Amino acid sequence: xxxxxxxxxxxxxxxxxxxxxxxxxxxxxxxxxxxxxxxxxxxxxxxxxxxxxxxxxxxxxxxxxxxxxxxxxxxxxxxxxxxxxxxxxxxxxxxxxxxxxxxxxxxxxxxxxxxxxxxxxxxxxxxxxxxxxxxxxxxxxxxxxxxxxxxxxxxxxxxxxxxxxxxxxxxxxxxxxxxxxxxxxxxxxxxxxxxxxxxxxxxxxxxxxxxxxxxxxxxxxxxxxxxxxxxxxxxxxxxxxxxxxxxxxxxxxxxxxxxxxxxxxxxxxxxxxxxxxxxxxxxxxxxxxxxxxxxxxxxxxxxxxxxxxxxxxxxxxxxxxxxxxxxxxxxxxxxxxxxxxxxxxxxxxxxxxxxxxxxxxxxxxxxxxxxxxxxxxxxxxxxxxxxxxxxxxxxxxxxxxxxxxxxxxxxxxxxxxxxxxxxxxxxxxxxxxx
Amino acid sequence: xxxxxxxxxxxxxxxxxxxxxxxxxxxxxxxxxxxxxxxxxxxxxxxxxxxxxxxxxxxxxxxxxxxxxxxxxxxxxxxxxxxxxxxxxxxxxxxxxxxxxxxxxxxxxxxxxxxxxxxxxxxxxxxxxxxxxxxxxxxxxxxxxxxxxxxxxxxxxxxxxxxxxxxxxxxxxxxxxxxxxxxxxxxxxxxxxxxxxxxxxxxxxxxxxxxxxxxxxxxxxxxxxxxxxxxxxxxxxxxxxxxxxxxxxxxxxxxxxxxxxxxxxxxxxxxxxxxxxxxxxxxxxxxxxxxxxxxxxxxxxxxxxxxxxxxxxxxxxxxxxxxxxxxxxxx
Numbered sequence: 001x002x003x004x005x006x007x008x009x010x011x012x013x014x015x016x017x018x019x020x021x022x023x024x025x026x027x028x029x030x031x032x033x034x035x036x037x038x039x040x041x042x043x044x045x046x047x048x049x050x051x052x053x054x055x056x057x058x059x060x061x062x063x064x065x066x067x068x069x070x071x072x073x074x075x076x077x078x079x080x081x082x083x084x085x086x087x088x089x090x091x092x093x094x095x096x097x098x099x100x101x102x103x104x105x106x107x108x109x110x111x112x113x114x115x116x117x118x119x120x121x122x123x124x125x126x127x128x129x130x131x132x133x134x135x136x137x138x139x140x141x142x143x144x145x146x147x148x149x150x151x152x153x154x155x156x157x158x159x160x161x162x163x164x165x166x167x168x169x170x171x172x173x174x175x176x177x178x179x180x181x182x183x184x185x186x187x188x189x190x191x192x193x194x195x196x197x198x199x200x201x202x203x204x205x206x207x208x209x210x211x212x213x214x215x216x217x218x219x220x221x222x223x224x225x226x227x228x229x230x231x232x233x234x235x236x237x238x239x240x241x242x243x244x245x246x247x248x249x250x251x252x253x254x255x256x257x258x259x260x261x262x263x264x265x266x267x268x269x270x271x272x273x274x275x276x277x278x279x280x281x282x283x284x285x286x287x288x289x290x291x292x293x294x295x296x297x298x299x300x301x302x303x304x305x306x307x308x309x310x311x312x313x314x315x316x317x318x319x320x321x322x323x324x325x326x327x328x329x330x331x332x333x334x335x336x337x338x339x340x341x342x343x344x345x346x347x348x349x350x351x352x353x354x355x356x357x358x359x360x361x362x363x364x365x366x367x368x369x370x371x372x373x374x375x376x377x378x379x380x381x382x383x384x385x386x387x388x389x390x391x392x393x394x395x396x397x398x399x400x401x402x403x404x405x406x407x408x409x410x411x412x413x414x415x416x417x418x419x420x421x422x423x424x425x426x427x428x429x430x431x432x433x434x
Numbered sequence: 435x436x437x438x439x440x441x442x443x444x445x446x447x448x449x450x451x452x453x454x455x456x457x458x459x460x461x462x463x464x465x466x467x468x469x470x471x472x473x474x475x476x477x478x479x480x481x482x483x484x485x486x487x488x489x490x491x492x493x494x495x496x497x498x499x500x501x502x503x504x505x506x507x508x509x510x511x512x513x514x515x516x517x518x519x520x521x522x523x524x525x526x527x528x529x530x531x532x533x534x535x536x537x538x539x540x541x542x543x544x545x546x547x548x549x550x551x552x553x554x555x556x557x558x559x560x561x562x563x564x565x566x567x568x569x570x571x572x573x574x575x576x577x578x579x580x581x582x583x584x585x586x587x588x589x590x591x592x593x594x595x596x597x598x599x600x601x602x603x604x605x606x607x608x609x610x611x612x613x614x615x616x617x618x619x620x621x622x623x624x625x626x627x628x629x630x631x632x633x634x635x636x637x638x639x640x641x642x643x644x645x646x647x648x649x650x651x652x653x654x655x656x657x658x659x660x661x662x663x664x665x666x667x668x669x670x671x672x673x674x675x676x677x678x679x680x681x682x683x684x685x686x687x688x689x690x691x692x693x694x695x696x697x698x699x700x701x702x703x704x705x706x707x708x709x710x711x712x713x714x715x716x717x718x719x720x721x722x723x724x725x726x727x728x729x730x731x732x733x734x735x736x737x738x739x740x741x742x743x744x745x746x747x748x749x750x751x752x753x754x755x756x757x758x759x760x761x762x763x764x765x
Contacts, residue, residue, distance in 0.1 A: 081513065102514040102730065184617075187601065195623070197709055253600030255623035255712050261599065270601060392514035396729040406713040410625065 038069045040076040040094040084108035087322040091329045095142035095318035101390035109141040110319040115330045121338040129354035142318035143337045146351025152298040153274040167298035178249035181272045190249030192265040192274040196258035200401035209303035210238035220385040230423040239415035279350035297368040506736035513730035526737035543718040550636040558644025583642040591706020594635035625715035651685035687757040
């Protein structure tokens with residue numbers, strides 16, 4: 001390599017680095033601000049949708065450009081974490097109910113409470129959405145874009161064959177119907193049990209349904225007297241029913257079933273009942289194994305009191321504390337959380353919507369979506385309870401709980417011992433917190 | 435009758451070399467071998483210039499993070515709360531060893547490494563011997579056997595997760611059709627069979643590497659050796675043990691060393707297949723480390739990382755010392 005070539009290469013490299021650095025800083029040469037926006041639950045269709053929404057936003061705000069960063073889902077939260085830790089390079093970001101706790105705890109998120117006070121968007125939002133935007137201490141670190149809520153996917157033809165005229169409304173009815181349908185010799189299974197990744201979600205859903213009358217609306221893991229839901233006597237009944245559901249109505253291998261196996265089990269026509277988020281509606285609709293008239297959804301099953309708790313998971317758009325363009329970032333958050341942008345985002349991502357107007361939308365009023373609308377319209381039966389998903393130890397809890405559920409279904413522990421362990425865990429964590 | 439001078443002459447000619455230039459053989463690397471190039475400052479500068487970018491890259495992206503990360507092992511470094519990252523000494527190491535799952539994790543790591551390496555070596559060797567022969571479509575077979583190496587471990591894990599699925603998997607389907615099992619086996623849901631299943635998947639994945647390495651080594655054995663052995667009446671087994679294996683012993687040793695390190699450090703497949711479950715029964719040290727990382731406890735995960743590095747260093751040194759003599763003899 002000659003000296004001239006070497007000098008040219010070095011010059012090019014330096015120019016590229018400097019160009020990159022200037023792009024990273026959201027340069028304002030002509031008064032234009034560039035916002036870096038990072039998404040977390042990335043998938044190609046969603047990224048395309050976000051890009052089209054951003055294009056609309058840029059059209060309305062000619063002095064703001066948005067640079068969308070879409071890391072692969074598996075590493076996204078870690079990537080965002082690194083960016084937040086470095087204190088620069090991110091303005092608007094996707095914050096989940098599971099990440100808001102640790103990120104705000106480390107001072108990485110901007111409290112938008114004051115910025116959003118005059119915003120008219122709040123009036124159009126459902127009660128659930130407004131609630132989800134606030135932390136226990138009244139701060140707003142993200143505005144939710146939608147919810148992931150559970151409903152019962154069921155086979156209309158199989159329950160009819162088994163002699164039932166309507167889908168189950170309670171956990172006991174679910175156990176009864178699923179057991180009646182369950183016949184492994186024919187490769188037909190009652191219930192798609194979740195024993196693998198995120199098993200804790202459905203297990204706590206059944207406990208919350210059984211203690212619905214006593215539950216603390218501000219903290220779904222507490223009853224009104226301040227003790228944990230796991231210490232309540234109803235929790236033992238709940239876990240015994242849940243264990244029966246596994247033993248008498250679920251495939252053996254569902255000890256390790258995660259999301260893909262559950263959905264596959266229902267979509268391929270072998271399993272009669274499934275508890276899942278609305279995003280599964282699209283997957284099941286595309287199934288070649290079951291026709292449209294063979295399945296439907298019903299509201300989440302209730303406990304003995306006839307009530308249940310909607311374990312809503314959520315995520316939304318927030319702003320990094322290190323952002324130098326907070327006013328523009330707030331504008332973007334507002335744009336994405338209202339009107340057409342919000343409706344398009346929730347519909348195309350199969351999310352429970354954040355806008356009140358959705359209940360009048362034919363898209364949500366008919367077919368499999370109607371059960372979600374039913375739940376939203378009946379908050380006395382389907383209670384809106386905040387889950388403590390924002391606590392700093394949530395990830396640790398999930399892993400512990402998942403392993404414990406597997407222990408229970410494998411016969412290595414009892415429902416009572418499992419609940420004692422969970423009660424001790426949450427009691428200790430709460431004490432440390434205080 | 436010879437005289438004394440005649441005797442002297444005879445002795446001289448007897449001690450002379452065949453070329454009549456004395457009995458010293460030609461020094462290797464002097465007249466016949468390549469001459470070692472003269473080392474000059476300019477040449478040294480050139481070598482340094484070529485090596486500097488790579489050295490800087492390795493230093494910045496490997497050694498700096500490694501050293502910076504190592505200190506986390508001695509601190510209370512939890513991502514969920516970075517307000518207190520104080521020095522805690524050996525607490526993270528004690529926490530690793532005190533974990534009730536540590537015994538299972540350690541045992542599983544042993545099963546994972548040695549349960550995979552032995553069958554991989556044997557099957558890889560057999561395939562290499564087979565592929566060495568000339569036959570029709572040999573290239574196609576080679577491509578088919580080498581193909582798994584091109585796929586990511588995580589993806590292989592997901593593939594095998596579905597194959598071993600009790601209700602919808604092809605493994606149970608084939609075993610039932612062959613009449614080997616009466617009812618489906620819940621491979622990945624039963625702690626007794628889950629570890630076996632992940633090891634089987636790993637054997638399938640890793641055989642390829644042994645085949646590639648051994649085949650390359652086999653092709654370097656001179657054909658004359660086999661011809662001479664055949665003339666001496668040596669059978670196939672004797673040829674294998676007295677010519678083939680001794681000749682490629684160095685390659686075998688180094689391949690085993692590399693594979694032990696890689697398998698020890700290979701969480702991808704288990705992660706895709708079982709995620710360490712059921713009930714943490716298929717966790718190995720590296721998947722356990724990832725699990726702790728996911729909980730946000732970087733301090734404990736770094737402590738475990740240092741334990742892994744130390745273990746592999748000790749293993750590599752012992753292994754290299756044990757095989758050094760043989761390798762020196764060979765070279």
